Amino acid sequence: MMEQRIVFHVDFDYFYAQCEELRNPELKTKPVAVCVFSDRGGDSGAIATANYVARKYGVKSGMPIKFAKKRLKEVSDAVFLPTDFDYYSEISQKAMDTIKEYADIFEYVGKDEAYLDVSKRTGGSFVSAGHLAQQLKNAVRNSTKLSCTVGVSVNKLVSKIASDFKKPDGLTIVPSDKVETFLDPLPIRSIPGVGKKTEEKFVEMGLETISDLKKLDVFSLNSMFGRKTGAYIYNAARGIDDEPVSQRQEATQYSRITTLKQDSKDYDFLAKDLERLCEDVHATILKDNILFKSVGIQFVQSDLSNKTKSKMLKNSTSNLDELKKTALQLLRESLDDQKMPVRRIGVKVSELSQVSGQDNITRYF
Ligand code: DCP
Ligand code: CA
Ligand code: CA
Numbered sequence: 502m503m504e505q506r507i508v509f510h511v512d513f514d515y516f517y518a519q520c521e522e523l524r525n526p527e528l529k530t531k532p533v534a535v536c537v538f539s540d541r542g543g544d545s546g547a548i549a550t551a552n553y554v555a556r557k558y559g560v561k562s563g564m565p566i567k568f569a570k571k572r573l574k575e576v577s578d579a580v581f582l583p584t585d586f587d588y589y590s591e592i593s594q595k596a597m598d599t600i601k602e603y604a605d606i607f608e609y610v611g612k613d614e615a616y617l618d619v620s621k622r623t624g625g626s627f628v629s630a631g632h633l634a635q636q637l638k639n640a641v642r643n644s645t646k647l648s649c650t651v652g653v654s655v656n657k658l659v660s661k662i663a664s665d666f667k668k669p670d671g672l673t674i675v676p677s678d679k680v681e682t683f684l685d686p687l688p689i690r691s692i693p694g695v696g697k698k699t700e701e702k703f704v705e706m707g708l709e710t711i712s713d714l715k716k717l718d719v720f721s722l723n724s725m726f727g728r729k730t731g732a733y734i735y736n737a738a739r740g741i742d743d744e745p746v747s748q749r750q751e752a753t754q755y756s757r758i759t760t761l762k763q764d765s766k767d768y769d770f771l772a773k774d775l776e777r778l779c780e781d782v783h784a785t786i787l788k789d790n791i792l793f794k795s796v797g798i799q800f801v802q803s804d805l806s807n808k809t810k811s812k813m814l815k816n817s818t819s820n821l822d823e824l825k826k827t828a829l830q831l832l833r834e835s836l837d838d839q840k841m842p843v844r845r846i847g848v849k850v851s852e853l854s855q856v857s858g859q860d861n862i863t864r865y866f
Pocket of ligand 1 (some may be wrong): 512513514515516517518548549550551562563613668669
């Protein structure tokens with residue numbers, strides 16, 4: 502029997518835009534939209550996020566920059582900024598270092614969110630967890646000036662929903678005996694992974710709230726969505742989630758290495774293994790919703806010395822062909838002046854960033 506768990510979900514408020522406000526406090530009273538400009542030039546591209554002043558005008562993550570500009574046409578002090586991922590990463594790391602101190606188990610999810618298992622240090626008490634969450638919020642503000650929102654409950658799922666409930670600078674505590682009261686009136690869309698399309702299906706059936714959703718038995722949900730997703734939605738509506746908070750830090754690179762069947766410096770022979778390694782790495786970065794901007798290869802030579810070579814791409818990508826192409830090009834270049842045969846070969850991707858709009862249902866299994 503598992504003891505009473507207590508889990509925090511911490512989410513930094515309007516993250517990129519808040520980072521911009523930190524280094525330029527004059528922005529705080531103005532509408533601020535952070536833009537991912539595409540390489541087509543002009544205003545083509547999408548809004549990464551916006552501060553709450555801009556949100557009042559309907560500016561949202563994912564919206565084309567052109568639409569956002571239209572919405573803010575009448576507002577003379579509106580500010581549109583390009584993204585500065587390195588700077589956001591720096592702030593994120595500092596804030597994450599602060600948060601970690603409050604966890605028994607710390608699970609990094611992305612630049613602006615993390616789960617913390619605090620069962621041990623709170624002894625399963627929600628009163629004590631409430632104090633701890635407040636302390637954490639204060640500590641983040643002291644170390645970085647960032648505001649964040651915290652959801653507190655018995656599991657990751659309900660805490661994630663709770664942290665979405667009241668933002669920015671929110672703290673929503675859902676003790677074990679309040680899970681049902683908390684979830685029932687919420688729109689079905691509040692369940693992580695339930696997007697517009699899924700929501701529409703339910704609306705057609707006359708179901709709008711999580712309470713309505715509970716009228717469906719697990720078999721109906723299975724036949725609508727398949728067994729895995731059906732079961733997920735069935736349990737989510739009841740606040741059931743057993744997934745543990747699992748220790749995870751921010752990855753700075755993903756790599757794979759293998760020992761060759763025999764030492765060699767033959768391009769075709771090495772290329773075969775290298776391509777397979779690329780496919781392996783690629784599967785992981787897809788699962789983790791990661792983009793990379795740098796590709797590197799590594800040789801361990803027959804005398805066990807190392808040789809590495811890497812290349813920075815023009816844009817961040819998650820494309821397998823680009824990964825393979827770059828790795829093979831590096832292989833070709835490395836073999837040009839290769840004296841010793843190669844014993845082991847490896848590939849790595851780094852300069853990582855998160856894919857935007859990653860809230861896709863498969864991420865929750
Ligand atoms: N992001 C992005 N593109 C999206 C969604 C998000 O580039 N379609 C980036 C910018 C956000 C960051 O990810 O700052 C975190 O996303 P959240 O969904 O948590 O949103 P915010 O932190 O911006 O706002 P909120 O205050 O609602 O948490
Ligand atoms: Ca956020
Ligand atoms: Ca988030």
